[in-house]
Amino acid sequence: MHITLHKSKIAKQSSIEITGSKSESNRLLLLKALYPELTLKNVSNSDDSNLMTTALSASSNLIDISHAGTAMRFLTAYFSTQEGRTITLTGSQRMKERPVQVLVEALRELGANIEYLENEGCPPLKIYGKKLNKCRVSLKANVSSQYISALLLVASKLENGLELTLEGEITSVPYINMTLSLLDEIGVEASFIGNVITVKPNTAKLKPKTLVVESDWSSASYYFSILAISPLGSEITLSSYKENSLQGDSVLVDIYKHFGIATVFKDNKMTLIKESSPLKPLAVDLKDAPDIAQTIAVTCFALGIACDLTGLHTLKIKETDRLVALKNEIEKLGGKVAITDKSLHLSASNQINDMVSIGTYHDHRMAMAFAPLALKTNLIIEDAGVVSKSYPSFWEDLKRMGFEIT
Numbered sequence: 201m202h203i204t205l206h207k208s209k210i211a212k213q214s215s216i217e218i219t220g221s222k223s224e225s226n227r228l229l230l231l232k233a234l235y236p237e238l239t240l241k242n243v244s245n246s247d248d249s250n251l252m253t254t255a256l257s258a259s260s261n262l263i264d265i266s267h268a269g270t271a272m273r274f275l276t277a278y279f280s281t282q283e284g285r286t287i288t289l290t291g292s293q294r295m296k297e298r299p300v301q302v303l304v305e306a307l308r309e310l311g312a313n314i315e316y317l318e319n320e321g322c323p324p325l326k327i328y329g330k331k332l333n334k335c336r337v338s339l340k341a342n343v344s345s346q347y348i349s350a351l352l353l354v355a356s357k358l359e360n361g362l363e364l365t366l367e368g369e370i371t372s373v374p375y376i377n378m379t380l381s382l383l384d385e386i387g388v389e390a391s392f393i394g395n396v397i398t399v400k401p402n403t404a405k406l407k408p409k410t411l412v413v414e415s416d417w418s419s420a421s422y423y424f425s426i427l428a429i430s431p432l433g434s435e436i437t438l439s440s441y442k443e444n445s446l447q448g449d450s451v452l453v454d455i456y457k458h459f460g461i462a463t464v465f466k467d468n469k470m471t472l473i474k475e476s477s478p479l480k481p482l483a484v485d486l487k488d489a490p491d492i493a494q495t496i497a498v499t500c501f502a503l504g505i506a507c508d509l510t511g512l513h514t515l516k517i518k519e520t521d522r523l524v525a526l527k528n529e530i531e532k533l534g535g536k537v538a539i540t541d542k543s544l545h546l547s548a549s550n551q552i553n554d555m556v557s558i559g560t561y562h563d564h565r566m567a568m569a570f571a572p573l574a575l576k577t578n579l580i581i582e583d584a585g586v587v588s589k590s591y592p593s594f595w596e597d598l599k600r601m602g603f604e605i606t
């Protein structure tokens with residue numbers, strides 16, 4: 201389904217409710233499968249979290265995880281440890297191109313029995329669940345932090361826990377810290393010292409605990425972008441967010457100060473306020489927050505500001521090659537973009553072409569990142585339903601705040 205976003209103005213004040221973080225939800229859903237004593241609230245309503253829930257309770261031996269990268273990686277570790285179960289874990293065409301070799305090799309080192317069913321290094325996988333008898337492993341840490349989180353999530357159920365040595369530069373560190381914080385919250389002991397992470401085994405039942413998932417900061421990024429392009433004095437209130445978040449994308453608060461956005465936290469909500477319009481070029485390293493790269497690039501394009509985004513080496517193996525996708529679509533709109541395999545440079549320009557049809561490449565973040573441009577021009581978003589991967593009510597929420605969408 202293609203949709204047209206007509207050039208729109210937003211209400212001066214709006215309130216939006218986004219459900220829980222997809223990253224936190226997918227971790228906690230797995231932990232709840234290991235520790236049923238946990239109760240979860242404000243779980244993400246995203247396709248990726250729904251797929252995770254379904255997979256964890258499936259009785260079938262064939263599990264299709266579609267486009268959900270975290271679910272694929274986390275479930276590979278989970279099913280490797282489920283003694284006596286044999287599972288085929290597959291996904292979308294793109295998922296079959298997203299590498300899992302670093303994780304599979306680490307699990308095999310620990311004793312897992314996993315086979316590649318099509319191409320070496322990628323899903324689909326056949327996993328013969330068994331007791332993993334080793335507790336020490338090293339793995340490359342610069343490809344995806346999801347491999348590390350996957351191992352940490354099952355670690356406390358291994359007989360002797362886990363000692364994980366991270367080799368090389370560590371990418372997306374806040375996501376690893378999020379995993380460790382959630383383990384800590386439920387009472388599993390772990391430490392991260394230098395490049396070694398240790399998780400203690402836990403055979404005891406946990407104390408029953410209710411965890412309320414904080415809402416999703418990556419989804420909030422589109423409102424930071426909308427406001428950066430909106431008139432002075434505009435405000436958007438988002439619930440339920442905390443100033444001290446476990447989510448690395450909360451760095452948005454600092455980054456969007458650059459565009460004149462102030463963020464005020466009160467009563468579990470945050471209000472974004474457009475206070476000024478500084479139009480200076482932006483340079484930012486996003487190795488800790490890769491999912492907001494598309495949002496920021498489009499904000500800069502909309503404002504006619506140049507930007508240098510670095511630390512983007514993981515973007516090539518996400519839902520699509522996001523560097524190429526960004527370059528293609530911004531250039532259709534009249535912008536000038538140069539990319540390497542880990543950075544993006546956008547030149548300053550004042551031109552935005554009208555009625556361009558934006559390709560979304562099966563990538564929810566392509567659709568959502570380009571939507572704020574409707575405050576400047578008419579545009580078409582192709583295959584707009586892709587947003588359900590992380591934020592199913594995105595288009596309804598934009599309509600509620602004044603976007604004209606047909």
Ligand SMILES: O=C(O)C1=C[C@@H](OP(=O)(O)O)[C@@H](O)[C@H](O)C1
Nearest residue numbers: 223270344345346372375491514
């Ligand atoms: O652990 C997680 O929940 C995630 C980690 C990041 O992936 P990488 O570590 O592969 O960059 C991020 O891009 C992804 O959307 C979610």
Ligand SMILES: C=C(OP(=O)(O)O)C(=O)O
Nearest residue numbers: 267268269270491518519
């Ligand atoms: C990269 C993402 O997700 P995943 O890797 O879980 O598919 C994302 O949501 O931007």
